[in-house]
Each structure stands twice: as structure tokens, then as C-alpha cells.
Amino acid sequence: MTVLVFGGNGQVGRELLRALAPLGPVIATTRSGTLADGRACEVADFDSPEGLPTLLDRLQPSIVVNAAAYTAVDKAEQEPEAAFRANAQAPGVIAQWCAAHDVPMVHYSTDYVFDGQGTAPYAEDHATAPLGVYGSSKRDGEEAVRAAGGRHLIFRTAWVYASHGSNFLRTMLRVGAERDELRVVADQIGTPTPAALIADVTAQALQHPGQLSGTWHLTASGQTSWHGFAEAIFAEAVAAGVLAKAPNVQAISSAEYPTSAKRPAWSVLDNRKLQRDFGITLPAWREGLRHVIAEIANA
Template sequence: MRLVVTGREGQVAASLLEAGREDVEVVAIGRPQLDLARPETVIDAIAAAKPDIVVSAAAYTAVDQAEDEPELAYAVNAAGAGEVAQAAARRGVPVIHLSTDYVFDGTKDGPYLETDATAPIGVYGASKLAGEQAVASANPRHLILRTAWVYSPFGKNFAKTMLRLASDRDEIPVVADQWGNPTSALDIADAILHAAARLHRNEDFAAWGIYHLAGTDETNWSGFARYILDTSGGLGGPSARVRDIAATDYLTKARRPVNSRLSSAKFASVFGWRAPVLQKSAREVIRRLLSR
């Protein structure tokens, strides 16, 4: 099976490239050959890669900057994602598209289900929701995977930031009134490979649509920070005290959902895959970050 993933530098793309198995060839394509802001590049780039399945992972992810660059965010996350799905459809292959918890407004009391109404509160979330709609319209054979709070040994992420700050601070203020499911990109890659294998061997697969794919455990940002820094300290890495603050004490240009919790029960039921517990997934990422 040949899995073609859009983007080379993202956390999920890097994790997929690392996680390739003997029976799976993972090929990442990105700029300049494929540039989602230039839709005319997409069809030819994906056709040349000859995928059996396309993983649409490339995205505009600068949440705050999107408020100042809505046209670019929509060009990449909506129009570009739609072009990727259409390119897959032209080759007669499925597309697995990555989306986000930011399609919700965060006001629900409890984990979000795939059937809950969407209501993004910022440009980034709105552009990703438009991308979901474009993907679904362009290719009926689609899996849209919403995830949240992604961290990994690659790219920029919360775990890396906490370890960097702890290297020269005794105390770090972290938001305590926003909740979600920290999700390792290593686990996302494993889940995608698991689902892709199912799609590849089962031509009669019909459960297309939207799925939530997030970490098993829920916590707030300060709780996640404490686990990261306690684990790091136990492994001989940097550590620091975490001081709880409110989101209103850490102002950002774009609002964040107060509740980003996602229920992944549907994905577990259909594909028989569930993320490991936070302690296992996060410890592995922290260990690898410290080894660098």
C-alpha cells in the first residue's frame, strides 16, 4: 500500500514517515511541488505520487495569525483541502483528512460527539470546518479525523514549549480553565495506518464520514504541563513548578474553546483502535525530546 501524505514538516506527516511498515510505503509531498495556497499544483503533484490512499495532513495552523490572514487560512484549509480530496477522487482512492476540535465553540458540558453542532469561534476553526465540507463534497470516500492538543517529538508543540521554558525558569504560569485530550502525533500516525490498512483490504468499506481521534485521557493545560515536567524531572530533564492561571490572564488574538474534549468512541467501534493512556504516550514523547 502506498500512502501519500500532504506536507513534510507537520507533526503527523513526520510521525507517519517514521512509522511506515514493511507493507506500507509512506511518501510525503509538499512545497514547492504541492502548495495548498496554489491549488493548480495539487492535482499533478498527487497524480505523480500514485497513491493508494491520500492523507490530507498539510494545513494552515497558526491560530492567532489566521485572524490577520483569513484569506490565506481559507485558501489552504478550505480550498486547498478540497483540491487534495478531488485529486484523490480523480485517482479513485480514499482521502483521510485531518481536522480539529476548533470547529466547536467549547461550550458543551462533556466530550464532543461527531453529531454535535459545529460553531467555530475563530478564523482557524471556521477555515477548517470549511475544509471538512470541501473534502466531503469532493470525495465521497473520505475519513475526516478531528483531533486536538497534538504534541510529538517533531515541530512546535506544547510539550516542547514546557521543556524549553523549564530549562531557565523555576515557575511557569499555565492556563487551568481549558480542557481537552492531549494527543500524541505518534498515536495519530498509528491510528491512520490502522485505518488505512482496513480501507485498503476492504473495498466494500462504507462507514465513511467524520470521526474524532484524540487521546484517551482528559485534563487541563496546567495538569498536562505538570505531567510533562514531573516526567521530565524523573528522567533527569528540566522541571519547574506550574502555577494555575485563567485564560483571561493569558490573552491571545484568537479565542480558544474552553472545552476541547472529544469522544473517540466511534473510531474505536468502527476500527478497533484506541489511543494508549496519557502516561504511556506522553512519557515516550518526553523521553525522545530529552534524548535530543
């Protein structure tokens, strides 16, 4: 059983190459044709979706996992065409090939499909209402995967981070080592979710005996603000010896940190359906953070 992973150099993609290995041979693709460790891999350019069926015809995978995406949220406001090509058109092309060949497809989406005006965790069937280009492109990608009519597993996730790549945790550790005081937004609420958790749950879901198809929310459990996440990062980093001391973290409002794209104020996703359907327990976000900090400390 050959598994094809689009986006092998992303945070989730890198973890998928590890987590999916027990299922069979894993083929990775990147835009450059090179993985983070320097190994060569297949080339897949989501800026040219029309070329993807040729790649799929040649590789004939048994499972397709799409972890590739245009994730530059602010830049997407200036490059909507590129965002929609990568996040909507490309997944749609892949999903059509998968449906025609009876190949299951995993696709990742985001909390940005919601408007952030909620006060309770969003269920999978809550109405989508994205605030900007990135969220709109990801919503259209979901719809394209569903419309293709094949077996699909769409996992919405949020606040993804890892010990590698570009993410909030790594930024905090870098800046926290340089400064005595930081200002971090405290009025956006969500659930920090390790890329490794997403990859491990994906592997478990693909081995589930039932032929499930649908949309699930895949995040760690619980909630915090970016400010709360930052404080937890520093506390765990000091305890693990990654940082000598924690900086003072000052809470600020979103209005005090303007960005090109509007962020959802409330990004908490209800993950009970995933836990019930796949028999998986999703850990508290702080537990996931502890594991990632330990990975950094041991590196």
C-alpha cells in the same frame, strides 16, 4: 500501493512517514521540497491549490493522506484568505481528484470546529460552531472533503504534540529549564495527543478490512487542562532525567493570557466511535506523554 503524504515536515507528517512505510512506498511533499532530515521530496504549495491536480496526476498515488494545514491560530485572524486556501480550498481540490480516481483520502481536522461551550465529550455529529478563522477554515475543509463524494477518513484531533517540531511540550521543557516559576492557563480542558499515536492509528485504519468512510475523533483518552498538562510534563521529565527539577506552575485564567484568537474552553472529543469501528484501543493521555518524554530522554 503508493501512499502520498502532504505535509511531510509537520508533527503528524513526520510520524506518518514512519508509520505508513509498511503499507508500501511513501511519497512525501513539503512546501520547500526538503524534509526535516535534509532529504529532497516533492513540492506541494497549499497557498496555490490550483497546482495540486498536476502533482497528483503525475504521482498517481493509491492512497492520499493530507497532514498539511495552516495551523497558526492567532495569525489566521490577520490572514484569513491564506488560512482558507490551505485548510479548505486545497483539501477540496485533493478530495475531488481522489473521488474522480477512486483513491481513498485521509484528512485531519481539529477540536476548533466546536465552540468549546460543552461539558461532555463532543461526539462526531455534534453541531460545529467555530470561534475563529482557523476553526472555520478547518470546518470548511471537512465539508469540502465530504462534498467531493469519494472515500474519505476525516480524523479530528486535539492538543497535538511530539518530541519534534513546535508544540506545547517542547516549549514547556525549554522554558521550564530556564525559570523557577511559570504561569499556565487552567480553564481550557482537552486531551493531549501524541503525533505518533495519530500516525499509528491512521496506518491501522487504512489496513482495516472494511471500506469505511466518515468522520472520527482521534485523540488519546481522558482529559486535563493546559496547567495539568504542564505539571505532568515536568513530573515525567524529572523522572526521566530530562529536567533536573520541576518549576512551580501557577494556574491562571484565559483572561490573564489574552490571544488574538479565542480558544475553545472545552475541547474533549468522544473517541469511542473510532475505537469501536476500527477495533483500536486509545491509551490514556498520560501514557502517551510518558512515551514521548522517554523518546526525548533517549535521543
